[in-house]
Amino acid sequence: MDQPVLEMTNISKAFNGITVLDDVSFSVNKGEVHALMGGNGAGKSTLMKILTGVYSADKGEIRIEGKPVTIHSYEDARANNISMIFQEFSLIPTLTVAQNIFLTRETKTAMGLLDDRDNKIRTAKLLNDLGVDIKPDDVVQNLGVGYWQMTEIAKALSQEAKVLIMDEPTSSLTKTETEVLFSFIEKLKAKGYAIIYISHRMDEIFKICDRITILRDGRKITTEVIKETNLESVIQHIVGQSFNKAFEWVARDYAKEAAPVLELLGVSSGERVRDVSLSIRPGEIVGIAGLMGSGRTELLRTIFGIDPMDGGEIRLNGKRRTIRSATDAIDAGIALIPEDRRVQGLVLQHSVRDNMILPIIRKMKKGPWLDDRKANDVSKRMVERLKIKTDNIFKTSNLLSGGNQQKIVLAKWLANDPDVLLLDEPTIGVDIGAKTEIIDIVREMAESGKAVLVVSSELPELLALSDRVLIMHEGRLIKELERQDIHTEEELQYAIQGY
Amino acid sequence: MPSKGIEPAKPAPFAGLKGFEWRNYIVYIAFIGVLIYFSVTLYSDGFMTTGNLLNIVRQTATISLMGLAMTFVISTGEIDLSVGSIAALSSLTGALAVSHGFGVIGGLIAGLGTGVLVGLVNGMLVTKAAIPSFLVTLGTMGAVKGLAMWVTDTAPVPIVNDTFNFIFGSGDIGPIPVLLIWTLVFTVIAHVLLRKTSFGRQTLATGGNETAARFSGVKTMRIKLLVFLGTGLMAGLAGLLYAGRMNAGRFSFGEGDELSVIAAVILGGTSLFGGVGTIIGTVVGAIMIGTINNGLIIMGLDVSQQMMIKGLIIILAVMFGKKAIKK
The missing domain is CATH 3.40.50.300 (P-loop containing nucleotide triphosphate hydrolases)
Known part of the structure; x- marks a missing residue:
């Protein structure tokens, strides 16, 4: 298998002396959907917050395509082609899809004015490539929740994102919207994007993920290929023996x-x-x-x-x-x-x-x-x-x-x-x-x-x-x-x- | 290649019911209604004469100009209550500069400088000290008004410079009042600024969802500072136009203008909750309020009754705006 797009090695993190992540290693390959699972407080969100620069790790290293990087802010993460797909926080509801996707990065005319025609054309091309059925001129607040997410993903991809983090992406979607999202994720996979997929829904994980990493109490328990594991063993790993x-x-x-x-x-x-x-x-x-x-x-x-x-x-x-x-x-x-x-x-x-x-x-x-x-x-x-x-x-x-x-x-x-x-x-x-x-x-x-x-x-x-x-x-x-x-x-x- | 795409899972809720966005056009419809009403009822009183219509333009120029800048402020979800007071102080500083022999340019710099300075104070307090703009500008509204009264001990400052008075108010070029030219020029500039520049886009983004805008790389604090500089500048210009039209600077100019300006902006279709703004709407809103004022005066109503009607208009406009948000 070729080199992982993202490698996090031996990551540790403590808050006020309490260890929340202990020597966790995690990697994602090109074109892979990698599930990250664990109970509440297992350390999933801390790990992702370290990856997106909200926290910095006490120990450990992050490499992107083999090169070590330091990430201290969300801007740093984006500069390193990592994008978090927020549920609803990164879009402006009153602007159109095209205006949102290229916000602060619009094409300008020779006079320095916004070239909205070109922005629309670029947006249309992007959406078309991704096979998303929304129009550049649609105002975001008139779209369904499922399409907000796709707009966010399109925005991330327009910024050259290579690693996408999705946190419970289906929790606010209906069944049909979920299916639309899944076929969309398949397309992203085929195009070589790496996706970190955080969810508690086993059926989804077995449906679209390639590998799974399970955390418990801040430690990595296992990373397995989905096809070689089963529901029983996954639940075993998540629950462990930690019954209080x-x-x-x-x-x-x-x-x-x-x-x-x-x-x-x-x-x-x-x-x-x-x-x-x-x-x-x-x-x-x-x-x-x-x-x-x-x-x-x-x-x-x-x-x-x-x-x-x-x-x-x-x-x-x-x-x-x-x-x-x-x-x-x-x-x-x-x-x-x-x-x-x-x-x-x-x-x-x-x-x-x-x-x-x-x-x-x-x-x-x-x-x-x-x-x-x-x-x-x-x-x-x-x-x-x-x-x-x-x-x-x-x-x-x-x-x-x-x-x-x-x-x-x-x-x-x-x-x-x-x-x-x-x-x-x-x-x-x-x-x-x-x-x-x-x-x-x-x-x-x-x-x-x-x-x-x-x-x-x-x-x-x-x-x-x-x-x-x-x-x-x-x-x-x-x-x-x-x-x-x-x-x-x-x-x-x-x-x-x-x- | 037209990709087949994903079947639209389900139309967005209410997408089909949207139909005609009559709210976007209500100001135009209302304006035409007002014009027709007055031209019929007040025909014999000379409402529709060119003279009276140009008069309306003269009377509303200051409101329109301040409304242009206010559109940006309200689009970011903020408010500026100090514009009327700034206009008063700027009319005086402008007049003082002219009467002390600094000429038209001196007056211009003094008047605009005053406005920009107050705008800077507003903007810094809102962005750096993180005080809500409503409170900041409520404070500066009082403080600046006090300063305007204190500067000359409430005495007016006459302006005898004819060039100044011509440029800033009383002049006509052919049949066209200079004030109309000011209004037109700045309307075009403001429209382009809001619709066609990244500054305008980022202004709307800041008001639409500040957190998201920040995550998208918009320097929201800088945008907010700039929009308050804008209202300061335009209120300063409005002060000079009052001075030019009345041939004097006076502390009472611009009194109650904040009410008219905010009414014009909201009536025009800019959302008080931020994220949606329209320059043309604002100007039509301002002219409509001016027309109503003018009509009411001709009908023989006095200032108190005009104020009551203006207040009512604001409440109605916000009510309609709120309905649109809920949807």
Whole structure:
């Protein structure tokens, strides 16, 4: 085999003394699609950030076509013919395709003016070569998401990119758009471009990739030729033996015959939630597993009244409820702990107390005034109960760690005492200690009779929490597993991949 | 070779419903409507006479010229509230230079220099100190106005230089007012700058998505600094034109112009959210506002009522703009 286009050798990187990449070597050949896989925190994104100049490696070397290069910024990466295909960040929605592709690199007329005719001709040629069916004059914001990506790729190629990095490129695409992208990737391969393909979707990886490199806990586990490996071994390598004791499942007791608190009957919303039916009994924790873009978050948003419901019905304690807004949902006794706590969960510049009492502010009044003493008491009790590490309840929530911020979000809804608790990635970006504490809090809430629905990409966490796991795939629930029937993380991985 | 290409997977959402982008033309339709309305109702009051129409051009020249530069500022997603105050100060510095014997060139340099200087302060505060332009220019709007009042202790500065007064305002070449020539020349320059130069393209890119523009190699901070220099410069010129038309510099010139200028730009079709800009739209917007003002005066309405109508126009224009964004 001829020389690799890109070689990264013995790359190591540590943040604050914690090693995130340990002696990782990785290479990509001309005309190859190379999959990079690993669980959350395995080091994939750090490795790619080193390649695109966001971080620099502590140790190790990067070579392009055999020549050592130093990359300290995204500009450096591009100068070395490496391009990251961003999901949506590098295009100007209000400009046309041609204007975007050649932005800052336009052909000029003799008078120094922009020669848009020539730019259009060059764009048309480029798009034609790539076989992409969009016009140079199309305004980007009028195009579908799939075509944004192709415009980005065309832009990268017009800058002589040789190595393309694609990070979960299909997560926001429909099935047909994905197929279009794949045939496009085949063409790029045939033209000799090297592609680093990051994804959690095994079926895609087995379909279009040539080799696969698996990282776990910052180390390279293996690089294999796709044709010579199989799903089983890949999942084995990704999961490893790193099952954390702290996440062990505890069989819980709850009235399995009790009438359900929350019932969904054929609920649909747009493309991402289709005909979903489920029911949760008091005290039960139900987990939803699925790939990125399978509709997990959208399902929670639909139940909570943020995304409009196109069909079906929601019942609470046996009664049909119309939920058209978050306010309706809160009134019906539903709480949502959103995915992005910094944006959707907290008013960061407000104090711990003010955040906690926000949903129950109506109960905190004495006449027309806010009852400060009552608010302080409630907040103090919550801080103690959830072991939130803060100097006092008046500290700005911005200054707390991620785990403690998440506990404040939980406290907000605990104080409101909902019947149904929806959690979206409850421990994302939280350290391991806080993680187990949050898991305990969720269990405790279920013990008190609430119905809990959890969405999580972290399978160990999902397995630790759930009494039942529902598998979501392309907007539908395709499988239901009782927790005691799942023996290993691999089994769940299999189910998620749709096998 | 016409590649067969990939079958279009699915038309982009709403691509088929786009149809006629009436919003792009609303300013022209509205302008024609206004003209027809006034020419019918105010015919006997002499609305459609050449004299009155040229008068409208004279009265709107300053708004148009400041609107041209404002189009660039708003296209980057920023705003400049200080243009009216700059015009006031520049009319005075220009007049002072002329009355102290520095001649037409001296007046020009003083007036434009004043504008550019304030523009530089605005631009530096927005880009280097990262203060939102709304606050920066709200501040300079007040400060510069105060400076204009303080410079001569609110006294007007008469200009007796006929050449100055001819070039900057009161002159006519044949039947054509000098102010119309200023407007036309700068409209062409601004149009070419926005549509045909990399500066214009990068201005729109900065407003369309600043992060993406930066990733594409656009020096967004430099672009922002330049657009504020632009409004400073054009507001300085507007100040000189006020001085030339009125044969004096005065602190009260340009008062409330920021309202008219922003209204003209938004009405013309430039997006307040950045990324979309049109020079021709701005000029038509300015002339339309001038025409409405003129018509209302002839109808016998006073300044207070004109202001109310102008405010309403801005709100309506932004409402329409917002609808287009949502889609």
